[in-house]
Amino acid sequence: MHPIVIIGTGLAGFNTVKEFRKLDKETPIVMLTADDGRNYSKPMLSAGFTKEKTADDLCMATAEKVAEQFNVDVRTGVHVAGIDPDNKRVLLPDDHLDYSQLVLALGADTWTPPLEGDAVGEVFSVNDLMDYSKFRAALEGKKTVTILGGGLIGCEFANDLSNGGYQVSLVEPMGRCLPLLLPEPASEAVGRGLADLGVTFHFGPLAKAVHHGDNGALVTELSDGSQLESDVVLSAIGLRPRIEMAKEAGLKTNRGILTDKTLRTSAEGIYALGDCAEVQGHVLPYVLPLMASARALAKTLAGDTTEVSYGVMPVTIKTPACPVVVCPAAEGSEGDWDVEADGNTVKALFRGKDGSLLGYALTGDAVSEKMKLNKELPAIMP
Numbered sequence: 114m115h116p117i118v119i120i121g122t123g124l125a126g127f128n129t130v131k132e133f134r135k136l137d138k139e140t141p142i143v144m145l146t147a148d149d150g151r152n153y154s155k156p157m158l159s160a161g162f163t164k165e166k167t168a169d170d171l172c173m174a175t176a177e178k179v180a181e182q183f184n185v186d187v188r189t190g191v192h193v194a195g196i197d198p199d200n201k202r203v204l205l206p207d208d209h210l211d212y213s214q215l216v217l218a219l220g221a222d223t224w225t226p227p228l229e230g231d232a233v234g235e236v237f238s239v240n241d242l243m244d245y246s247k248f249r250a251a252l253e254g255k256k257t258v259t260i261l262g263g264g265l266i267g268c269e270f271a272n273d274l275s276n277g278g279y280q281v282s283l284v285e286p287m288g289r290c291l292p293l294l295l296p297e298p299a300s301e302a303v304g305r306g307l308a309d310l311g312v313t314f315h316f317g318p319l320a321k322a323v324h325h326g327d328n329g330a331l332v333t334e335l336s337d338g339s340q341l342e343s344d345v346v347l348s349a350i351g352l353r354p355r356i357e358m359a360k361e362a363g364l365k366t367n368r369g370i371l372t373d374k375t376l377r378t379s380a381e382g383i384y385a386l387g388d389c390a391e392v393q394g395h396v397l398p399y400v401l402p403l404m405a406s407a408r409a410l411a412k413t414l415a416g417d418t419t420e421v422s423y424g425v426m427p428v429t430i431k432t433p434a435c436p437v438v439v440c441p442a443a444e445g446s447e448g449d450w451d452v453e454a455d456g457n458t459v460k461a462l463f464r465g466k467d468g469s470l471l472g473y474a475l476t477g478d479a480v481s482e483k484m485k486l487n488k489e490l491p492a493i494m495p
């Protein structure tokens with residue numbers, strides 16, 4: 114009997130193993146990962162200074178410990194080259210591995226803007242614990258950071274680095290904080306909270322180039338002609354599900370690797386979950402959906418085919434300077450924002466044409482209304 118093979122040791126791969134071992138202690142499992150396989154919670158990467166934790170402090174278990182605890186064979190530093198669904202094989206750089214069932218928990222790649230300049234190679238992005246170790250090392254003894262992108266990751270890092278004593282400049286072409294998640298008054302509240310910590314915003318222009326300046330500084334050139342000097346530049350522009358390997362193997366992909374509600378891809382015996390997956394049209398790169406997926410998939414892998422359902426899944430954004438919780442309406446929902454604002458306390462309700470609540474964004478003291486509103490919201494995917 115060939116093993117179950119899981120590609121990825123992020124939260125999606127790890128939780129699948131954890132849930133599966135509750136049901137089946139013996140079936141052989143091989144986990145493959147391109148990184149060092151340490152178990153950590155990725156959301157904590159943008160709270161290291163606030164929680165006073167280094168990269169190593171964020172490691173909850175080494176790959177060896179995970180292997181022992183869950184009776185799995187964890188192979189680290191292995192970059193999977195491809196998959197061969199017809200022969201049920203994973204292709205490794207100089208070898209192959211046969212599987213009985215295959216789980217793709219590949220995550221998402223950071224998207225870096227097409228920058229010019231002789232210091233482009235020094236722009237950081239933080240998408241795993243190994244990236245974070247390098248980023249923290251680069252910050253040692255430095256004072257100023259330019260962040261490209263004012264979405265969830267950019268705003269969280271702006272808050273965290275400010276808490277760590279860094280002077281932060283943030284560039285966001287869409288003109289406000291969290292532009293894709295929040296209505297304008299809520300964006301403004303977050304912007305004020307971060308500005309009070311000392312964050313300087315450059316709303317409107319795009320970053321065009323990063324050059325070496327004098328005395329080891331980096332100079333970020335913006336499309337409006339201005340130049341920002343800083344010690345370190347962090348790009349937090351966006352993430353794209355890793356779909357290439359699946360696509361090359363002939364699996365159906367769209368924005369993510371397409372699956373049905375049982376997390377099954379278009380190929381027999383191959384499943385996908387987490388940031389790489391598009392589950393019946395839903396691409397939800399957050400922890401709550403992947404936990405629900407891992408629970409359902411564990412049952413399916415153990416022989417009891419089970420559909421995942423997504424209930425109400427609020428996202429808490431880690432900007433303590435202005436707390437935010439948001440429950441985006443399902444994509445394509447029609448409706449309008451109804452906003453009550455009082456300073457940095459904003460209660461924004463997204464209502465459909467019939468007045469029903471479809472989503473919300475809460476900032477400041479209004480976050481305390483989260484539980485009550487969750488009860489009124491429809492499930493994302495019942």
Ligand SMILES: Cc1cc2nc3c(=O)[nH]c(=O)nc-3n(C[C@H](O)[C@H](O)[C@H](O)COP(=O)(O)OP(=O)(O)OC[C@H]3O[C@@H](n4cnc5c(N)ncnc54)[C@H](O)[C@@H]3O)c2cc1C
Nearest residue numbers: 121122123124125147155156193219220387388398399400
């Ligand atoms: C800074 C930051 C803060 C966040 N904060 C929050 C938050 O507060 N709340 C929330 O809900 N979500 C948050 N998120 C999102 C959340 O962390 C992700 O949704 C989740 O961690 C994704 O897990 P994953 O296992 O799908 O992917 P990943 O953790 O990216 O794991 C992918 C795995 O696949 C492996 N892999 C990929 N390709 C190959 C290959 N070819 N060969 C071998 N291995 C391969 C990688 O090595 C890795 O082990 C945050 C994300 C970031 C970056």
